Amino acid sequence: MTVETKSSDVNGSNQEAEPNQPLDDEENKTPPVKKKTSSCSGLKAFLAALSFSYFSKTFSGVIMKSSITQIERRFDLTSSTAGFVDGSFEMGNLLVIAFVSYFGAKLHRPKVIAVGCFTMALGCFLSAMPHFFMGYYKYETASHRASSANSTSSINPCSLHQDVNDTILGVSRSGCEKEPSSYMWIYILLGNMLRGIGETPITPLGISYLDDFAKEENVPVYVACLHTIAMFGPMFGFLLGSLCAKLYVDVGFVDPDFCASLKKVLSNRMYFTFLCCSLLQFSSFIGFITYKPKYMEQQYGQSTSKSNFLIGITSLPPVGIGIFLGGFIMKKYKMGIVAATKFSFTMSFLAYAISFLHFFVGCENYAVAGMTVSYEGEPIPFDENAIFSDCNSHCKCASNVWDPVCGDNGITYVSACLAGCESSVGHGKNTVFQNCRCLEISSSWTGNNTATLGQCPKSEACSMNFIYYTVIQVIGGFCYSLGGTPAYMIMFRCVQPEFKALAVGLYTLVMRMLAGIPAPVYFGAVIDKTCLKWGSTSCGQRGACRLYDSVANRYVFLGLSAVLRGPSYFIAIIFYILIKKHFQNKDSKPIENGQEDAPMNKEENCKIKQRLPGSPDGENESSI
Numbered sequence: 001m002t003v004e005t006k007s008s009d010v011n012g013s014n015q016e017a018e019p020n021q022p023l024d025d026e027e028n029k030t031p032p033v034k035k036k037t038s039s040c041s042g043l044k045a046f047l048a049a050l051s052f053s054y055f056s057k058t059f060s061g062v063i064m065k066s067s068i069t070q071i072e073r074r075f076d077l078t079s080s081t082a083g084f085v086d087g088s089f090e091m092g093n094l095l096v097i098a099f100v101s102y103f104g105a106k107l108h109r110p111k112v113i114a115v116g117c118f119t120m121a122l123g124c125f126l127s128a129m130p131h132f133f134m135g136y137y138k139y140e141t142a143s144h145r146a147s148s149a150n151s152t153s154s155i156n157p158c159s160l161h162q163d164v165n166d167t168i169l170g171v172s173r174s175g176c177e178k179e180p181s182s183y184m185w186i187y188i189l190l191g192n193m194l195r196g197i198g199e200t201p202i203t204p205l206g207i208s209y210l211d212d213f214a215k216e217e218n219v220p221v222y223v224a225c226l227h228t229i230a231m232f233g234p235m236f237g238f239l240l241g242s243l244c245a246k247l248y249v250d251v252g253f254v255d256p257d258f259c260a261s262l263k264k265v266l267s268n269r270m271y272f273t274f275l276c277c278s279l280l281q282f283s284s285f286i287g288f289i290t291y292k293p294k295y296m297e298q299q300y301g302q303s304t305s306k307s308n309f310l311i312g313i314t315s316l317p318p319v320g321i322g323i324f325l326g327g328f329i330m331k332k333y334k335m336g337i338v339a340a341t342k343f344s345f346t347m348s349f350l351a352y353a354i355s356f357l358h359f360f361v362g363c364e365n366y367a368v369a370g371m372t373v374s375y376e377g378e379p380i381p382f383d384e385n386a387i388f389s390d391c392n393s394h395c396k397c398a399s400n401v402w403d404p405v406c407g408d409n410g411i412t413y414v415s416a417c418l419a420g421c422e423s424s425v426g427h428g429k430n431t432v433f434q435n436c437r438c439l440e441i442s443s444s445w446t447g448n449n450t451a452t453l454g455q456c457p458k459s460e461a462c463s464m465n466f467i468y469y470t471v472i473q474v475i476g477g478f479c480y481s482l483g484g485t486p487a488y489m490i491m492f493r494c495v496q497p498e499f500k501a502l503a504v505g506l507y508t509l510v511m512r513m514l515a516g517i518p519a520p521v522y523f524g525a526v527i528d529k530t531c532l533k534w535g536s537t538s539c540g541q542r543g544a545c546r547l548y549d550s551v552a553n554r555y556v557f558l559g560l561s562a563v564l565r566g567p568s569y570f571i572a573i574i575f576y577i578l579i580k581k582h583f584q585n586k587d588s589k590p591i592e593n594g595q596e597d598a599p600m601n602k603e604e605n606c607k608i609k610q611r612l613p614g615s616p617d618g619e620n621e622s623s624i
Contacts, residue, residue, distance in 0.1 A: 043213055046110060047222060050206045051229040053117055057199045058233030060124050061089070064192060066241025066308045069294055075185040076535070076543035079291070079527050083520030086290060088189045090516030092123075092196025094509065101204045101505020102258050109205040119198030127191030130184040156423060157416040157433065158395035196512075203508060208501040211492060217331060224327020224485045231320030238312030241293075245305040265503055270494040270582065273575040275510055278487075280568035281348070283515040284561045287523035294527075295557055298548045299363055300466040301458040310470065318474050322481030330486050337493050340486035341579050345572045347483035352565055354476040355558075361469045362554040363462035366455060368404070368412045368547060369419070371532050375438055377411060391438035392420040400536045402546035406456040407439045408448045414533070419451050429453055494579070526556050 064086060072082045104112050210222050266272055296307040326347075330340060365372040370387035374380050387399060397417035405416045413419035413436075420437030432450055439449040491507055492500040528545065530552040535543035 043210075047210065047225070049110070050113070050202070050210075051226055053113060053202050053206070054226050054230035055233045056117065057120060057202060058230045059237045060120065060195060060233075062234040062237025063241060064089070064127070065290055066238055066293060066311075067244075068290065069297065069304050070245065071185065071188065072544040073535075076537045076541075077185065078542075079294075079524035079545065080521055081524075083290065083524035085185060085189045085192065086520045087517040088193040089196035089199075090512035092193035092198075093200050093512040094196075094517070096197055096200050097204075097505055097509040097512065098258075100201045101502055101509070102261070104201050104205045104505075105208060105501040109201075109209050112201045113205055116198045116201040120195045121198070123191045123193070123195030123198055125191070126194060127188045129187050129191070134184055158392070158397075158420065158422045200508075204501055204505040207488075207504055208492070211500060220327040220330045220485060220489055223488060224324045227327075227484065227488075228320045228324040231316055231323065235312045235316040235320070238293075238308040238316070242305045242307075242309035242312065245303070245308060261499060261502055262506070265495060265499050265506060268495055270575065270578045271491075271503060273571060273578060274491060274494065275507060277568045277571040277575055278491075278507065279510060279514055280564055280571070282511045283519045284564040286516055287519040287564070288557075288561045290520045291523055291527060291557065295553070296466075298553055299550055300462060300469065301363070301366075301455075302466070314470055315473050315477055318478040319481040322478045323484045326482045326485040329482070330489065335486065336583065337490060338576075338580050338583050341490055341576050344483035344487040344490065345569070345576065347479050348487075348572075349569055351476045351480035352562075352569070354472060354479065355562065357472045358469060358558050359554070361465040361472065363458055363465055363550055365550045366412055366458070366547065367410065368414065368455075368532075369438065370414065371547065372549075373411065375441055377409070387414050387418055389438060389441075391441055392418050395420065400534075400540065402533055402535050404453075404455045404546075405433060405451040406454055407436060407451045409439050410456055411439075412455045413438065413451065416451060421451060490579075523557070523560060526560055527553065530556055 068079075068082050068086060071077065071085060072079065077085070100112070100116075206226075207223065211219050214222055293304065293307040293311060296302045296310070297304060302310070329335075329343075333339070335343065367373045367377070369375045370389065372380065375389045375391060388397070395417050397415065401415055403415045404412050405419055405421070406412055407419060416424070416433045416436070419433065419439065421433035422435040422437075424431050424433045426432050432452055434450050436449045436451050439451070492503050495503045527548070530549045531545035531547070532549050533545070533547035535546045537543045
């Protein structure tokens with residue numbers, strides 16, 4: 001049996017892990033050597049390395065989240081399929097989380113974490129492979145034809161002789177037989193799954209290691225530092241995602257002694273209640289964060305690049321600050337587990353109440369002729385849309401394309417052909433379509449009958465609502481993150497010390513399996529229900545959604561998140577009653593992991609610590 005010893009200096013005062021001592025479960029056959037510690041201890045070096053690992057895993061994860069829209073369009077996937085690709089990370093995590101959480105604590109934990117980081121790197125490399133093997137991206141737009149033609153030639157979108165059944169925006173149906181690369185999104189799925197496998201040991205083994213070997217009063221600050229540094233990963237990830245969005249694509253056996261431990265952990269009423277509460281909250285969170293950039297694009301008319309950029313600089317810094325302050329407040333006021341529970345769920349409920357303001361700062365639908373408004377500019381019901389009109393009946397227009405143009409009357413048309421345009425000047429993105437007959441039938445329009453590529457921007461009122469939305473996000477995110485560190489400490493304070501690693505691992509397993517995997521899929525499925533206009537592949541099959549019903553999208557997206565999160569607070573009340581009943585006769589300072597009769601003197605604490613696998617030297621005896 002491997003044993004790690006404690007050491008103290010000649011005056012009897014204990015320090016954190018010695019820099020010259022092994023960090024984890026290495027076999028020590030010699031008695032402890034009394035040495036003075038330096039300011040750069042082995043535990044602090046481990047904390048620095050673990051912080052970098054946290055940064056790396058969140059950074060790579062957000063790169064994937066910020067690329068959902070691009071993945072949909074590059075491979076012509078629906079939102080639910082793209083959500084399945086995103087959920088493959090949780091699938092990989094699910095494969096090994098139980099094994100790593102239980103057996104990892106018996107091994108050299110820093111080495112296990114290092115192997116996981118290397119595996120994450122391999123997964124990221126595999127996810128990048130399709131970019132180097134796929135051909136040029138063929139997109140649906142008239143400017144693609146214009147840029148390949150003579151710059152002085154004129155496009156006539158209203159051709160009287162084009163074959164709609166055989167040609168869609170100049171792309172021959174014969175090209176659909178030459179698209180083996182359309183299945184290369186599987187490489188991204190497999191790479192994301194491999195990245196999930198590699199991320200598995202970082203959180204359960206890293207956090208349990210710190211809680212075992214650091215002074216108890218330092219653990220909240222260490223955990224807060226970890227999560228604060230981890231927040232830089234999403235921030236830089238969204239910023240990098242913003243930059244990339246501007247670039248075109250051209251340029252073993254299970255031990256049964258395990259089953260008994262699992263039963264003991266799950267039979268802990270406090271832990272089980274906390275698990276159920278967290279599951280609902282995490283399901284809401286993961287679904288919301290996955291499609292948040294997309295929501296900003298569709299609801300407020302923001303570009304993919306700007307959405308990622310704004311999330312990186314407005315939403316994440318307050319969350320990072322809140323996580324750190326939560327740990328600092330917990331230490332400063334010496335919060336016990338009851339006080340930490342009250343503080344954490346109060347902050348979470350306050351953030352939940354603030355989030356309801358989002359329902360009042362949405363935007364109306366894009367004014368799209370034949371879909372959300374009539375060709376005369378009057379609003380029409382969803383089930384009465386008709387993209388053909390007398391003004392474009394003389395043109396042979398395809399109905400299953402999405403190449404929008406913005407008329408000078410402020411109405412968006414599905415294509416230049418459906419706008420009745422008969423000629424064009426310029427080329428590329430600067431193409432201007434002229435003599436657009438459908439602009440003439442607008443009852444209040446007397447200006448030019450021209451149109452430009454792209455959708456018309458939303459109103460000024462929508463721009464103001466987007467500012468309010470951002471402010472609500474900042475305030476709500478900060479309030480919620482204040483209770484993040486106390487909530488995390490509660491999780492392994494309500495179980496026995498030998499089950500801490502298993503409790504954290506089981507928590508991660510349940511979150512990944514029951515929230516991380518299904519949430520992006522069913523969020524994506526309900527979002528798909530609000531689609532007004534689907535794109536099409538070169539084979540004529542349905543591709544990614546191009547236009548959503550903004551009002552329906554807002555209520556479905558925000559409503560599903562609120563419905564999932566709401567019941568968690570009733571469970572939180574039950575959890576608080578259990579915690580208060582269990583600890584009401586205990587001292588107000590943090591009690592060791594929910595033990596019924598937690599030892600309060602140093603000698604008994606030391607014996608418990610030495611019985612734990614992988615206890616290093618260098619931590620003072622009062623650190624329990």
